[in-house]
Amino acid sequence: MSLEFVHANIKDLDRIVEIERASMSTPWSRNSFIEAIESDHAFVNLVLYESEMAGYAVFYLTLPEAELPDIVISEEYRGQGIGRALLEQSLEELKELGVEKVFLEVRETNTPARLLYESMDFEQIGVRKYFYSEPVEDAICMSYEIV
Ligand SMILES: CC(C)(COP(=O)(O)OP(=O)(O)OC[C@H]1O[C@@H](n2cnc3c(N)ncnc32)[C@H](O)[C@@H]1OP(=O)(O)O)[C@@H](O)C(=O)NCCC(=O)NCCS
Structure with missing residues (x-):
């Protein structure tokens, strides 16, 4: 399985909002994603499957803690281990940033x-x-707890 992980930027917004609206009963607003993408204290981690966006996870940092308020895999990509891979890779990245505990x-x-x-x-x-x-x-x- 060919997966890549990259931080979202503004050009990714349309697809993120599309996946969010299709997946959540009370979806995050476009503005909430803009804030997370532009904030120095947050990031939106994208998982790409064969270069197509399969999903994302949003993290807010208040070191040494972090919050995971939103993680979604687009429906057609679910059940293939992509959500787990996204979370595992994100936890590695949080560890490198000095995060010790994640809440959700x-x-x-x-x-x-x-x-x-x-x-x-x-x-x-x-x-x-x-x-x-x-x-x-x-x-x-x-x-x-990240050890
Ligand atoms: C939750 C979600 C992100 C999981 O993503 P995914 O890529 O489908 O998950 P994976 O294929 O990596 O599965 C990882 C584990 O999740 C659990 N899981 C995933 N889908 C499941 C299902 N339909 N039923 C039961 N357990 C499931 C299993 O424990 C699975 O491990 P296993 O395959 O070893 O049994 C995805 O279902 C999703 O986007 N749901 C809608 C949005 C949402 O609810 N987000 C969470 C908000 S808190």
Whole structure:
């Protein structure tokens, strides 16, 4: 499998927003992605499959911690190990940046994402009741220690 990882820039926005809208019930706005791409404290890591964008992960840095607010693999590329590869590569990069702990929230019923995080040794650290809308749902809060 030919995968590449690169940071997004503004020219990638249209495809990112397209994948986001097709995948999430409350998608991030275009402006949120612009802010993440342009911020010195954030990056959007793209995974390219045979040079086509297959997905992305957004990270916000507050060293020595980081937050993963959004990770999506476009539907046609799911189930092939690309999400895991993107997360693994991103964790390597975060380690090099001095990040020691990564936090995220995930919908309680989002089994694919929860199994991905658990299989990579993310640990549940709490629950935020009614955190999500459309549909209203609890968030499972997880963290990962980078060693
Ligand atoms: C969650 C997501 C990023 C996973 O990406 P992916 O490329 O399909 O995942 P991978 O093929 O790398 O699978 C990695 C692991 O995730 C879990 N997983 C992935 N798809 C799954 C499914 N349909 N059912 C159950 N577990 C699944 C498995 O543990 C899998 O490991 P395995 O193949 O060894 O069993 C993808 O499903 C997605 O984009 N979902 C919509 C957006 C979303 O919910 N993002 C997370 C927000 S918190």
